[in-house]
Amino acid sequence: MEKPIIFSIDDDQQVLNAIARDLKVKYSSQYKIISTASAKEALERITELKNESRAIAMFICDQRMPEMQGIEFFEEALKIYPEAKRVLLTAYSDTEAAINAINKVQLDYYLMKPWDPAEDRLYPVIDDLLTDWQSNYKPDFKGLRVIGYQYSPLSHNIKDYLAGNLIPYLWLDIEKNPEAQHLLEINKLDKEQLPVVLLEDGMILKRPDVATLADSIGSNPEITAEMYDVVIIGAGPAGLAAAVYGASEGLRTLVIERKAPGGQAGTSSRIENYLGFPSGLTGADLTRRAISQARRLGAEFLSPKEVIDIKQVDNYKVITLGDGQEINCRSIIITTGVDYRKLETKGIEDFTGAGIYYGAAITEASACKDKSVYIVGGGNSAGQSAVYLSKFANKVYIIVRKDSLSYTMSSYLIQQISDLPNIEVLIDTEIREAKGDTHLENLIIEHLPTGKITTGDAAALYIFIGAKPFTDWLGTAVQRDQKGFIETGRDLTAYPEFTKQWKLKRDPFLLETSLPGIFAAGDVRSGAMNRVASAVGEGSMAISFVHKYLAEN
Structure with a gap:
């Protein structure tokens, strides 16, 4: 198979030779390195490459060139190779232009000249971008x-x-x-x-x-250890963060996930406000990076496997899986997150999975091309899904019971939605019935203040309402609040049952549950802030408490 291409463009021959040299040293075994001093010549060449069905993984282009600026080149190159990664070579004086390019041409990185030493300033950046490109690259399909x-x-x-x-x-x-x-x-x-x-x-x-x-397909490996230092139940942002920190700090770490890693955040089409990613990133991208990092550090994963029971045996804990398999461990972190609440409207259950989906269901987006779709919910997940679906659907309707999105959605998302002409927000509105034959076809909708009933054609309905913690599998020994969220730390002292159950002289650690050595982090925990960054923080923090607990035992 022909190698994918890394294409560099710079009118300064000395700089062009230097970037080509450094690229060949590290990447010539896997990529073909092509260089040219002319932006116009580059555009002609990439058109030829496209006609030859060649893959271009990355463009590295100088900003200041006589024929056209680097940003202008990227605008044209994007039309031919929209998936190629884009790196802008800049001088210090071009920093403002580079920052503007992040939004204008979805720039992936701007690299200040000179980049010596390449081992520190060039290769880590290129490695990361090429890994991203490879994860989305689809040659002639053989999978x-x-x-x-x-x-x-x-x-x-x-x-x-x-x-x-x-x-x-x-x-x-x-x-x-x-x-x-x-x-x-x-x-x-x-x-x-x-x-x-x-x-x-x-x-x-x-x-x-x-x-x-x-x-x-071999994605469910066997358990390799007789005893784990920590088992993390749930592979959302909190669980993945705990896996990274646990494995990096020498703990024998196992992550068990009942569905797919990433949790609700993993299905997000775009997370705009995560620290360190100025142009945003998808939930899948964040998940992929975290899994790769955790595995590299030694964490093990079991998915899909469901935990049905936890019990204390002597000085260790036994986790029972749905298939009867048992796992021994010294400590546990519960990061099972939340599920969307079921919509108990007539017809919804009949078409769940057949046009009606809970969560983003990005896999079904392409089927909505040139059709009308509906979203129920006013939170950030609903907003992100609406923006994403607007790229496919002819019309996207957001249904909310309140009179505005501002109560529950971030302002940047509200602005994005208002800027998209094919998204319409239906306030003070509820779905009364879902109709169809073998799949969803229509929705009966009521405007609450007036009682007016309308019927809309619907290719799909995506539901983002409520937050039901996934804790029904837990026994009564793990204290939960009235909504089912797990109580931790000092909040446990408000429960009379806890004072009878807790036998240790110390108080529970901040993220410790009513059972010593069992911790909770992320959205499943009572009082948690429902944000990706806070879940990552709690998952990381939980490992520090695991260390303290293990030191006692």
């Missing part, structure tokens, strides 16, 4: 293929699992893709057996559940 009906709940579950676990796959709609029908015919498969998953080794899975799929 998993999923064939099914667009509005099949089982098909949705499979796609959701693969996407959530960052496993590349090709979706083939049996009703729209000729290749899907051809594959069924040559493999003598019936439509009643859909969805089917074709693995890379030729194995065919017929109507697999997520657990069967995970086992078949």
